[in-house]
Amino acid sequence: MDFDLTEEQRLLKDSVDRLLADAYGFDARKRIVASEGGVSPAVWAQFAELGLLGLPFSEEQGGFGGGPVETMLVMEAFGRALVVEPYLATVILGGGLIRHAGSAAQQAAILPAVAAGERRLAFAHAERQARYDLFDVATTARPDGEGWVLDGQKGLVLHGDGADTLIVSARTAGATRDLTGLGLFLVDASAPGVSRRGYPTQDGQRAAEVTLTGVRVGPDAVLGDPKGALPAIERVVDEAIAALCAEAVGAMEASLQSTVEYLKTRQQFGTPIGAFQVLQHRSAEMVVALEQARSMAMLAAMMATAPDARERRAAVSGAKAQIGRSARFIGQQSVQLHGGVGVTMEYQIGHYFKRLTMIDTLFGDADHHLGLTADAGGLINS
Incomplete structure (x- = not known):
């Protein structure tokens, strides 16, 4: 098996390493962590300019069609520099859910804005009782006319306090630990009924506790099958x-x-x-x-x-x-x-x-x- 990088992959690696060497020294990182919000809008804009925020997305989705190897190169560089910006939360988790579960209209509305650095996403999924079981969800989504009403609590939402849009997992049918009956919903982070409490984590990143109380979303907020999102x-x-x-x-x-x-x-x-x-x-x-x-x-x-x-x-x-x-x-x-x-x-x-x-x-x-x-x-x- 050939583990050598292609010319394009080497250029990507060199570009990311050079950007982080110039803009992300340890002292600069400390200032970013101590700043309001714990991230740097200027660095985020540089990521967008370099094409990193659209790396896994197709050209039709505003990206560059990169694969897991390109993502690996970027994340290795982020690990060496201890980057605290919400790349994992927005591009890998949030963007991944839109790519794999969203409709063409949802992808067209969201992914180009993510790639341009104009929209941040967060995946609100983990709950206190679930530990590491992805199927364990107590947050509910009940039908309300053509839309849905969401109620529940989510914990350790990575960069949830700075996100523009939350992708919320909620149970539309069945018991808390059933493998079926799970849906994914796009929720405006500033919508009525959404409460967020942000805090720094031990490693300098950001997270939030999110409470949903009677949050109403329309039918266009559902990602894929509302009972088969697992x-x-x-x-x-x-x-x-x-x-x-x-x-x-x-x-x-x-x-x-x-x-x-x-x-x-x-x-x-x-x-x-x-x-x-x-x-x-x-x-x-x-x-x-x-x-x-x-x-x-x-x-x-x-x-x-x-x-x-x-x-x-x-x-x-x-x-x-x-x-x-x-x-x-x-x-x-x-x-x-x-x-x-x-x-x-x-x-x-x-x-x-x-x-x-x-x-x-x-x-x-x-x-x-x-x-x-x-x-x-x-x-x-x-």
């Missing part, structure tokens, strides 16, 4: 997990590089601590963990669009399990090898560890996905 949700979450795996690889790579540089410069007993064999062995183990994670992230990227749901889930869950374990090991070792400075807010390495920890828990931690891989029969279909 397959689309699962597919988009698999694509998001593949993107997160790539981001984690970028963060782990930067953590390892920073740690090796520190070992070369920090001196003890008159010699760089990197000269001590036990620390060299530790660094070698970190390299092995990184390469294991990189291989699985590539597998996840290649399988993210697989039509067979079982094969896709097995590959993506297997990758998420390995990413979680590698991220924990590399993050912990990086902080430990940096010593006391590794846990200070002023030093970058601790922020990488925080982001890697959050990636591990998003959409299911390593143990959860190890179980899903086993339930799917393993990575190899016998």
